[in-house]
Amino acid sequence: MNILSDPRKTAPATDESAQLASILAAAGVQKKSRHRRSWAVATLVILAVAGAGSYYYLGRSGAGYDYTTQTIKHGDLTVLVTATGTVQPTEQVDISSELSGTVRDVNVDYNSIVKTGDVLAVLDTDKLEADVKSSRAKVNSAKANVAKATAELASAESSLTRLRSLVKSNVSTLQSLEDSQYKYDSALAAKEINEAEVLAAEADQRLAEVNLDKARIISPIEGVILTRAVNPGATVAASLSAPVLFTIAGDLKKMELQVDVDEADVGGIAVGQKATFTVDAYPERTFPAEIEQIRFAPETTNNVVTYKAVLSVDNADLLLRPGMTATSDIVVKSIADTILVPNAALRYTPQAAESRGSRNIFSLFRPPRMGPRNTTAPAPTGPNRTIWILKSGTPSPVNVQIGSSDGRFTQVLSGELEGGDEVITDATARAR
Structure with missing residues (x-):
């Protein structure tokens, strides 16, 4: 058996559900609207605080350097x-021996004070003394031969004179005169030969005497013995590269x-x-x-x-x-009484700061640039330079012409500088 519902009884329930849904929907819309307004207010507060902080931060960044200065002075400059x-x-002399032989005596030592002509060492002279005696004997023999030749020449000359008279008187023959002339010429030549032998013997004698003198090694200058490289009994060999026996200063x-x-x-x-x-x-x-x-x-x-x-x-x-x-x-x-600036001031160049107006809050959130940046300018050269004077806390450029430098200070030839000006030599950023 089918039971049919009455439409008049179900309609009111449907209307009540619709009303309830509409009330809940309205309440949800109002709640979402309140949440949106809260987020907007919070965002505005954050931006305001960040803006104030950035203003304070960026406002202080324009004067963020401490300057190191030195006072310009007048003084003397010495370039070295x-x-x-x-x-x-x-004066320094190396002394060797011109003769070969055995060292007999050494008369000086290190640091000995010597004068010109002092005997430093003596070689063995037995053979040299014998050579001198032999040469003297040869000289005497040669001189005797000269005397003999002189007598023979005188005899030949006398015979020649006598025969000439006899030939004129027809007592002697012409052949006898010619023989006498020949003997005279031979005697004259023999005398000249013997005289030459005397000269040669005398030269040998002088050489022997010189060698005997050279056996005594003497100081050529006045000074001090710096080195001594010989002892008694040592053998000295004379050569083109003879060893140094003494060094005298x-x-x-x-x-x-x-x-x-x-x-x-x-x-x-x-x-x-x-x-x-x-x-x-x-x-x-x-x-x-x-x-x-x-x-x-x-x-x-x-x-x-x-x-x-x-x-x-x-x-x-x-x-x-x-x-x-x-x-x-x-x-x-x-250079006396000139304007001097420290060389560090000539090397100083102000750092380029960003303009305050070009920075904003978003620059605080930019990521840092990666990689190195070359901010060092090449050092200026030449006589014309720019230095920076600190006036009322602000760097002020001054063009100058420089002169000589001693490595620490440089002479200023021209420029609007006065004694007592504070020249900037360095700058360091302040800690924020």
């Missing part, structure tokens, strides 16, 4: 050329400093310039010197070209010794 070398005697109270000057600096030095130098033995003391010679001959070592400069040195107190290594400062130029 530094060179190294060694202290040497002004001249007066050590006057010495010289030989330094190697770089080819880039040799144009600035000249004879007569003053210098000072130091040696390792006396590091706290400086010694005066003066250039007395600049040699033209180049010296090349490992492709580096230098020129030898010789400086005279007074060593009256005998502190300096031959061979000491020295470092010299040659005074190339001295």
Whole structure:
């Protein structure tokens, strides 16, 4: 049996459901609207705070450097050329023997003071003395032969004169006269030969005496014995490359400093310039010197070209010794009472800061640039430069013309500078 529902009873239930759905939908819309407004307000607050922070951050970045300065001053400038070398005697002689033989006596030792003509050593002279005696005997024999030849010549001359008279008187024959003339000529020639033999014998005698003198090795100069390479009993062999027996230095109270000057600096030095130098033995003391010679001959070592400069040195107190290594400062130029700026100021260039107006809040969130950036400008050269003066906390450029430099300070020839100006030498960014 089918039961049919009454349409009049089901209609009200449907209407109530529709009303409930519409009420819930309206409430959901209102809730979503309130959530959207809350997110919008929060976003505006965040942006406001970030904007204020960025304004403060970017506003301070324009003055974010601390400057290192030095005061421009008036003073004296000394331009130096530094060179190294060694202290040497002004005169040094290596002594060898011209004769071969055995050393009999040695009269000096290291550091011995000698004078010109002092006997340093003596070779064995027995054979040399015998040679002198033999040569003297030969001279005497030759002279006797000359005397004999002279007598024979006188006899021949007398016979020739007598025969000439007899021939004129027809007492003697012409043949006898010719024989007498021949004897005279022979006697004259014999005399000349004997006289030449005397000269030769005398020369041999002088040579023997010289060799005897050379057996005594003497000092050719006044000075000090630096080295001695021979002892009594040693055998000396004379040759083209004879061994050095003694080395003598001249007066050590006057010495010289030989330094190697770089080819880039040799144009600035000249004879007569003053210098000072130091040696390792006396590091706290400086010694005066003066250039007395600049040699033209180049010296090349490992492709580096230098020129030898010789400086005279007074060593009256005998502190300096031959061979000491020295470092010299040659005074190339001295400038009195000039404006000086530190060389660091010539190398300083302000860092390029970004314009404040070109930066905004979004720049804070940009990712950092990757890779190196070369922000170093090449060092300027030439006499015209720009330096930066700090005035009221702000760098101000000043164009100047520079002159000589000693490596730390440079002379200013022209430019709007005054004593007491603070010149910038460096700048460092402040910590934020």
